[in-house]
Amino acid sequence: MPATDKKVIIFGAGMHGQQTLKMLGYEKVAYFLDNNAAKYGTFCNGKEIVGFDKIEANKDKYHFVIVSQYISSMKQDLAAHGISDFEVFRNYLFSYYETPELVFNPIVLIDITNACTERCSNCTRFCGNHKKPFFMDFETFKRAVDSMEGFPGLVALIGGEPTLHPEFERFMEYLQTRYPRQDRQKR
Ligand code: SF4
Numbered sequence: 001m002p003a004t005d006k007k008v009i010i011f012g013a014g015m016h017g018q019q020t021l022k023m024l025g026y027e028k029v030a031y032f033l034d035n036n037a038a039k040y041g042t043f044c045n046g047k048e049i050v051g052f053d054k055i056e057a058n059k060d061k062y063h064f065v066i067v068s069q070y071i072s073s074m075k076q077d078l079a080a081h082g083i084s085d086f087e088v089f090r091n092y093l094f095s096y097y098e099t100p101e102l103v104f105n106p107i108v109l110i111d112i113t114n115a116c117t118e119r120c121s122n123c124t125r126f127c128g129n130h131k132k133p134f135f136m137d138f139e140t141f142k143r144a145v146d147s148m149e150g151f152p153g154l155v156a157l158i159g160g161e162p163t164l165h166p167e168f169e170r171f172m173e174y175l176q177t178r179y180p181r182q183d184r185q186k187r
Pocket residue numbers: 116117118119120122123124125126127128159160161
């Protein structure tokens with residue numbers, strides 16, 4: 001999360017901007033800033049989309065987060081408006097939010113097996129081709145889940161094909177005890 005007390009303006013109201021709103025929390029975000037004038041005055045997930053004109057007078061009150069692949073030109077836009085308090089939300093394979101203090105990865109994947117029903121030629125882990133597939137034991141799984149206590153991002157199970165794990169049902173039951181439905185829906 002940004003190490004600032006200021007409210008955040010997310011520069012870029014696309015899919016990743018909306019993802020960033022979820023990560024930062026509704027209260028932390030003031031507006032979406034966008035270069036597309038057609039969007040001004042409209043709302044995205046309850047936050048108004050504005051242009052530079054709207055924030056010009058109060059721009060120093062905000063911390064800006066660039067969320068777009070057009071990072072260079074957006075940096076130039078901010079500089080042209082005298083804004084230097086910003087950082088960049090990078091989105092490669094899995095999004096992460098970078099701050100001077102930490103790299104926050106919003107998704108943690110618990111890999112419970114490399115067994116798979118398929119044998120895709122492009123599988124990076126040769127799943128489905130192992131003579132003896134790996135199945136995570138329950139205690140290791142429990143430790144992994146417990147270590148996520150208080151983690152604000154997304155926790156997911158992957159494989160291979162996770163449902164091939166002989167204890168998949170038990171794993172899911174344990175996950176449900178740690179993440180009640182109401183908490184899951186916030187993620
Ligand atoms: S894990 Fe995915 S990519 Fe790999 S073999 Fe199974 S289906 Fe294919």
